Amino acid sequence: MRESPIDDFWVRARAAVPTLPAAVPExxxxxxxxxxADALLSLVLDGTKTGTASSLHDCEADGDALPEPGQLSVILDGSDLPRAVIMTTAVEIVPFDQVSAEHAYSEGEGDRTLGAWRAIHESFWREYSQDPRGFSADMPIVCERF
Known part of the structure; x- marks a missing residue:
């Protein structure tokens, strides 16, 4: 049986870091x-991006489990090829208008300010939200650090 690119990536990752679990993460x-995907992955690979944010409403609408500290993820590029492994270190759920400047900086986007983070993410959720409630200033945001 031929392995998928993700399975092959995980075999190589485990060869490099033998303490990784056998089960392939999400x-x-x-x-x-x-x-x-490519732009944000680039920020991860160069060490700039150490955080991300998701709409809790979108996670619920999509049936996605919330991240948990210690959880591993394989990060894909824009061609759906595996390029990195991250480990979640912290998760906090806060309203959009209460996301901290520290978290905004960790995401590495724009000029890394809270103002830029809010503009970028409001635009993103207005265009791509999976939940019919869409964007609101008090919507719950899953702030994940890795």
């Missing part, structure tokens, strides 16, 4: 487009 890409 694989996913940042953003909503291939361009987003």
């Amino acid at each position: 694989a996913w890409a940042f953003g909503a487009t291939a361009t987003d």
